[in-house]
Amino acid sequence: MIQLRDIYKSFGGTPVIKGATLDVKExxxxxxxxxxxxxxxxxxxxMIGLLKPDSGYVLVDGVDINKLAYHELQKLRRNFGVLFQGxxxxxxxxxxxxxxxxxxxxxxxxxxxxxxxxxxxxxMVELPDVGPKFPPExxxxxxxxxxxxxxxxxxxxxxMYDEPTSGLDPETSNVIDQMIKSLAVRLNVxxxxxxxxxxxxxxTADRVAFINEGRIWWVGxxxxxxxxxxxxLINFVRANEYQIGAGGASGNRPHQSVVPRQTN
Amino acid sequence: MTVxxxxxxxPFVSLGRFALLLARAFRSVAELxxxxxxxxxxxxxxxxxxxxxxxxxxxFSGAVTTVQTAHQLVSPFIPVSIIGAVVVPSVILELxxxxxxxxxxxxxxxxxxxxxxxxxxxxxxxxxxAMGLNSVGYLIVPRVVAxxxxxxxxxxxxxxxxxxxxxxxxxxxxxxxxGEFIAGAREFFRPFDAVFxxxxxxxxxxxxxAISCYKGYYTRGGAEGVGRATTEAAVTSCVYILLADLILAxxxx
Amino acid sequence: MKYSNELKVxxxxxxxxVAFVLGTRYFKDVPLLTGMYDMYTEVQDAKGLIPxxxxxxxxxxxxxxxxxxxxxEAGLVHVAFRINxxxxxxxxxxxxxxxxxxxxxVRIELELAPAGGPTLPPGSLVPASxxxxxxxxELVARAPLLVDRVDSVLFGIEGTIGDVRQMAFDPSSDxxxxxxxxxxxxxxxxxLLREEKSNISSILANVDxxxxxxxxxxxxxxxxxxxxxxxxxxxxxxxxxxxxxxxATTTKLDGILQRIDDGSGTLGRLVNDPELYVRLDSLLTSxxxxxxxxxxxxxxxxxxxxxxxxx
Numbered sequence: 001m002i003q004l005r006d007i008y009k010s011f012g013g014t015p016v017i018k019g020a021t022l023d024v025k026e027x028x029x030x031x032x033x034x035x036x037x038x039x040x041x042x043x044x045x046x047m048i049g050l051l052k053p054d055s056g057y058v059l060v061d062g063v064d065i066n067k068l069a070y071h072e073l074q075k076l077r078r079n080f081g082v083l084f085q086g087x088x089x090x091x092x093x094x095x096x097x098x099x100x101x102x103x104x105x106x107x108x109x110x111x112x113x114x115x116x117x118x119x120x121x122x123x124m125v126e127l128p129d130v131g132p133k134f135p136p137e138x139x140x141x142x143x144x145x146x147x148x149x150x151x152x153x154x155x156x157x158x159x160m161y162d163e164p165t166s167g168l169d170p171e172t173s174n175v176i177d178q179m180i181k182s183l184a185v186r187l188n189v190x191x192x193x194x195x196x197x198x199x200x201x202x203x204t205a206d207r208v209a210f211i212n213e214g215r216i217w218w219v220g221x222x223x224x225x226x227x228x229x230x231x232x233l234i235n236f237v238r239a240n241e242y243q244i245g246a247g248g249a250s251g252n253r254p255h256q257s258v259v260p261r262q263t264n
Numbered sequence: 265m266t267v268x269x270x271x272x273x274x275p276f277v278s279l280g281r282f283a284l285l286l287a288r289a290f291r292s293v294a295e296l297x298x299x300x301x302x303x304x305x306x307x308x309x310x311x312x313x314x315x316x317x318x319x320x321x322x323x324f325s326g327a328v329t330t331v332q333t334a335h336q337l338v339s340p341f342i343p344v345s346i347i348g349a350v351v352v353p354s355v356i357l358e359l360x361x362x363x364x365x366x367x368x369x370x371x372x373x374x375x376x377x378x379x380x381x382x383x384x385x386x387x388x389x390x391x392x393x394a395m396g397l398n399s400v401g402y403l404i405v406p407r408v409v410a411x412x413x414x415x416x417x418x419x420x421x422x423x424x425x426x427x428x429x430x431x432x433x434x435x436x437x438x439x440x441x442x443g444e445f446i447a448g449a450r451e452f453f454r455p456f457d458a459v460f461x462x463x464x465x466x467x468x469x470x471x472x473x474a475i476s477c478y479k480g481y482y483t484r485g486g487a488e489g490v491g492r493a494t495t496e497a498a499v500t501s502c503v504y505i506l507l508a509d510l511i512l513a514x515x516x517x
Numbered sequence: 518m519k520y521s522n523e524l525k526v527x528x529x530x531x532x533x534x535v536a537f538v539l540g541t542r543y544f545k546d547v548p549l550l551t552g553m554y555d556m557y558t559e560v561q562d563a564k565g566l567i568p569x570x571x572x573x574x575x576x577x578x579x580x581x582x583x584x585x586x587x588x589x590e591a592g593l594v595h596v597a598f599r600i601n602x603x604x605x606x607x608x609x610x611x612x613x614x615x616x617x618x619x620x621x622x623v624r625i626e627l628e629l630a631p632a633g634g635p636t637l638p639p640g641s642l643v644p645a646s647x648x649x650x651x652x653x654x655e656l657v658a659r660a661p662l663l664v665d666r667v668d669s670v671l672f673g674i675e676g677t678i679g680d681v682r683q684m685a686f687d688p689s690s691d692x693x694x695x696x697x698x699x700x701x702x703x704x705x706x707x708x709l710l711r712e713e714k715s716n717i718s719s720i721l722a723n724v725d726x727x728x729x730x731x732x733x734x735x736x737x738x739x740x741x742x743x744x745x746x747x748x749x750x751x752x753x754x755x756x757x758x759x760x761x762x763x764x765a766t767t768t769k770l771d772g773i774l775q776r777i778d779d780g781s782g783t784l785g786r787l788v789n790d791p792e793l794y795v796r797l798d799s800l801l802t803s804x805x806x807x808x809x810x811x812x813x814x815x816x817x818x819x820x821x822x823x824x825x826x827x828x
Contacts, residue, residue, distance in 0.1 A: 050390055077396035088391035102395045304522035312525050352544065417533040424536050453544040453569055458537065
């Protein structure tokens with residue numbers, strides 16, 4: 001359970017988050033949506049203490065993470081797996097070592113056990129053979145999947161996805177979305193998906209939080225989203241819908257159910 | 265609630281951030297054992313791989329110092345052995361450490377800043393932190409420790425090569441026979457000079473790696489930011505090497 | 518074969534430490550590997566001795582100074598030094614501090630007692646020799662005076678050499694003229710003698726005939742002429758002697774002049790060799806320059822000799 005309470009955050013005098021309160025419930029997949037630059041990623045980084053709020057507090061399992069000593073925070077962070085926007089794989093290591101890195105850093109497992117775990121993780125992201133390859137040799141989608149394998153290596157209780165499908169072609173995006181969905185079930189984790197891609201939202205999320213103007217503008221389940229009458233949210237979803245509908249070859253995703261308003 | 269500070273305070277803000285980063289690094293030294301693999305890797309990158317270029321630069325600076333000292337010696341009253349007595353202390357006191365420092369500000373400083381800067385803008389540093397690792401302990405401490413340990417090693421390499429280069433060039437250009445050179449050097453040799461040079465190189469190693477880590481660690485703004493951090497790391501390191509040189513000379517000598 | 522990072526770093530550090538230690542020892546002039554032992558001495562005046570200065574025996578470096586400190590309670594300077602294990606000091610060995618600071622370097626000179634006796638144990642006192650002040654320190658003491666004198670001497674030399682040069686080169690100078698005159702008269706005399714040789718012979722022949730006539734006359738005229746003849750004879754003999762010695766002198770003079778002509782001997786060179794003039798001239802010019810420079814900036818030379826430290 002992650003609780004954000006009245007978070008304010010500004011960078012260089014420009015306020016980005018202006019009073020955000022949000023709960024992430026145990027076991028659910030919450031999609032945080034909003035325009036680019038609306039502060040979605042910033043909000044996500046508050047959840048693991050990578051950013052400290054100017055005011056307000058963040059409770060993870062009831063503990064205010066900004067009051068923890070650094071080493072306690074470190075310990076707490078091991079419950080999180082984070083998939084960063086560009087994957088953030090370590091360039092200096094090959095894929096195998098990237099996935100093995102958290103295991104080698106924190107577990108006292110033998111190298112053989114670590115190898116087994118790593119291969120299992122790579123299997124889960126359906127890339128069993130990329131171990132020896134270095135990040136620059138992988139495509140963007142593969143990098144994200146290896147990064148995902150790294151994020152789940154420590155069997156976290158929470159997984160954060162920062163724009164998991166941005167910059168990917170629709171087919172690869174689908175693969176990632178399916179993975180997010182299946183991992184949530186398989187590993188029984190609580191997930192936060194930061195995205196502006198409505199397809200991802202519909203595929204993966206149980207609930208949706210819409211950020212606008214630095215505030216949590218709307219929160220609700222997917223069915224609620226379909227019923228929603230808020231103009232700003234409708235415009236956001238519509239813009240997405242339009243993009244997808246007009247995208248043709250490049251934009252439209254195959255085998256993908258249509259956007260909320262049309263289905264309902 | 266944010267207070268926008270006047271720009272004139274920026275240097276103090278930077279210094280404060282630098283100091284806090286160092287403080288964090290010092291606190292992380294306890295975790296050193298955990299990153300020992302990293303330290304050795306950085307030692308090889310910063311130290312061992314710099315040996316050829318340091319040796320080359322030292323060879324020429326030693327040779328040039330000898331030739332120029334010989335050129336300046338016109339009075340027939342002064343024995344040529346004075347050349348050795350001038351060249352060896354200059355190399356040990358100043359050239360060995362400063363030439364190495366400048367060279368490595370470019371080579372090592374820029375590299376560290378570029379590495380850390382790239383890691384910062386591609387969120388690799390965030391990824392480390394998010395995993396529950398201490399990014400300062402993992403990235404900065406090994407580099408600074410490697411710098412502090414390996415710079416004296418490079419300094420010794422530089423001194424040996426520079427003096428050898430000086431003797432060689434002096435001997436084969438006929439300016440000063442090797443024996444005279446060495447005799448002159450011995451006459452005026454003070455062991456403290458060598459210790460002082462070692463201290464200097466150690467300080468320079470710290471200055472270069474710490475500044476470059478700072479610049480890299482706080483990089484902002486994508487590829488351009490990495491470029492800026494790299495340049496700033498090299499330039500700032502050079503400036504602070506000179507400053508440190510002056511401070512050390514005026515306090516310890 | 519791939520070496521591990523640890524190995525590379527370890528080897529580099531070990532090599533560096535070895536290089537540092539050996540390099541320092543090398544320039545400290547401590548033997549790289551053999552051992553040394555400590556000795557000390559007490560002197561009135563350290564004469565600028567500093568740690569690292571050499572310790573010598575018969576001019577050979579056998580060790581170096583470790584520390585020099587003034588001990589007030591004794592009023593003496595305590596000088597500790599180390600000596601190579603290969604050299605042992607017999608009892609009775611003494612030492613002295615010699616050399617000029619920074620000009621030749623100060624050093625400790627050991628005067629070993631004859632070998633055979635017991636050797637001084639390490640860490641013991643080597644007495645400073647009470648012997649007379651060495652040359653160098655005396656030189657230092659007298660340096661200012663000496664410099665003045667050297668100055669005046671150089672000044673005098675400069676004047677003299679200038680005069681000589683002027684005389685040698687000025688065609689109207691006395692030296693030049695007298696040499697020319699000498700040469701001329703010698704030549705004249707030579708020719709004269711050569712030319713008049715036959716005349717002199719004929720004169721002598723005439724005298725001979727005359728004598729013969731006279732002797733005839735004498736036999737005719739009896740003893741008065743006989744007396745006159747014998748007198749004349751005597752005077753003739755003495756004249757002959759004079760002639761002979763004149764001849765010898767002429768020959769000698771001839772030889773001398775010949776040698777001058779050939780260019781052997783200083784005078785000959787001076788007379789015949791123009792290059793010598795040139796060389797002498799350039800030498801004098803440099804001496805001139807040096808001396809005027811010395812006079813203008815005596816401090817420069819003195820500073821370089823570090824004698825200025827003494828003032």
